[in-house]
Amino acid sequence: MELYLPIAEMSVHWLIILGMGAAIGFLSGLFGVGGGFLLTPLLIFYGVPSTIAVATTASHITASSISGALAQWRKRAVDLKMGLVMSAGGLAGTVFGVWLFGVMRRSGQMDLVVASSYVILLGTVGGLMLNESLAALRAVRSGAAASAARSGKHLWLHGLPFKMRFRQSRLYISVIPPVAIGFFVGVLSAIMGVGGGFVVVPAMIYLLRMPTNVVMGTSLFQIIIVTAATTILQATSNFAVDIVLALLLILGGVIGAQFGVRAGERLRGEQLRLLLALLVLAVAIRLLFGLVIEPSDLFSVATVTP
Amino acid sequence: MKRCVAALATLFLGLLPAHASEDLVSGLSQDTVEITSNYTGTDIVVFGAIEHPDDGGINDVIVVVRGPDATMTVRKKDRVAIIWLNRDQATLQGMPSYYYLASTRPLAAIAARDTLQRYGIGLANLTPAKIVSHHDPEPFRQALIHHKQLDGLYGETPAGVEFLSPTLFRVHVPVPATVSRGQYNAEVYLFRDGNVISAQSTPLFIDQTGLERRLYSFARTSPLSYGVSAVLMAMFLGWLSSVIFRRGN
DSSP, X not given: OEEEETTTTEEEEHHHHHHHHHHHXXXXXXXXXXXXXXXXXXXXXXXXXXXXXXXXXXXXXXXXXXXHHHHHHHTTOOOHHHHHHHHHHHHHHXXXXXXXXXXXXXXXXXXXXXXXXXXXXXXXXHHHHHHHHHHHHHHHHTTOOOOOOOTTOOOGGGGOSSEEEETTTTEEEESHHHHHHHHHHHHHHHHHOOOOXXXXXXXXIIISOOOHHHHHHHHHHHHHHHHHHHHHHIIIIIOOOOHHHHHHHHHHHHHHHHHHHHHHHTSOHHHHHHHHHHHHHHHHHHHHHHHHSOOSOOEEEEEOOO | OHHHHHHHHHHHHHHSXXXXXXXXXXXXXXXXXXXXXXXXXXXXXXXXXXXXXXXXXXXXXXXXXXXXXXXXXXXXXXXXXXXXXXXXXXXXXXXXXXXXXXXXXXXXXXXXXXXXXXXXXXXXXXXXXXXXXXXXXXXXXXXXXXXXXXXXXXXXXXXXXXXXXXXXXXXXXXXXXXXXXXEEEEEEEEEETTEEEEEEEEEEEEEEOHHHHHHHHHHHHOHHHHHHHHXXXXXXXXXXXXXXXXXXX
């Protein structure tokens, strides 16, 4: 049955959207990522205007992050103080990103910026992950334990002023790096419709040196706040959130996620990371092709919102 | 809006011989199209009758359904280094958001080009009220018309007027799911020997109804509460799924 989306002003097949939500939910359950980086391009390929796709995906990520965050909260694995500091940066980044989003949309470079930031970010993250998971797999095969020990060294980041004690993370560091990371992710969330987990988690581990047991919970906490803010700002300044589309995606997503979690329990960590790396690289390459191959139609038409 | 229709009517009456409007009667199968949750597009029927078909000369009927005017930006991609990006653009104001034409014969056979141009009849004669561009605007205008045709929002069917009897005709007008809302006009022109001898315009309203209508106006009139509701809905569903899932284990 076709369903009419009141904000996107198009009709979609509800099963396809539900299936998309479920597939992304499955992957997010499997890999423990939000899946926004896959959902936004998928919606755009289906024909949803990129503005609506970016803005609506944010609310899907809020929903899919909630259950994970609640589970971590019960395990007391959320560094609330760190989460709030990062969210403060994240909110500023969201405001800036939504403003930037509006400017780009008016100048006609929206699609270019979305696609090229996806290519750069996914290419980098995917490449790093591929490299790391291959190294880990090789290490496992040769019998040596993968070395994760990298503490002790001090980065220049830790010499910055405005130090604050984060008891739960057992850190005494400057607030500048977490605020800056939060800001960066807020901008990404607003212009790409992603939660930014694939940036936040490595940043927490490698830059902030947070203990891994609080990384997942804290990043989810921060993602919820940032994507919720993105949803509200996109709704107020760009009128770009389609609640019917969001409902379908979320329903599919929460169901898919449960199967994803179960499937994930049967696969080893290194294999999972390898699969995710390949997936991320595939999306990046697909988007790169879209940028460099001559389009079949050079012209595009946009109706200026009255 | 009524005033607009009245103005249009006087415009037509002013252009035409005084008795001419009696030659043509037309109507619509429905005067409103309601966009509901399972709306996937529809067909409306424009029907009409020619009163004195045997006066001598060749009668032709052209039916035009026109949507509300919109401002549209057409962009052209260009290669910069290795990347294709939008470079040149033109903003076209006052182009119809929807345009469908059906006629008894190909337009060129019905009337001279300047007659058609005067009435804005035919896709080739659709011109914007204003174009803002630094370049030759013509390719942008053609690209817009081409794109709108691909989307099913512009169309021209030369044999789309179906005669049920020598006097009675009807036209099926496809209204796709992506139409914009607002006031549409169904214009029926009667041509005899290349001249318009009668014309009628009937308004048609396309609007969302029910839940869609309420959601759309909610999003537009109180965007903050709309955004907050979207977030609360997302949070509630996320929480609900975790509760259900925990019970399932």
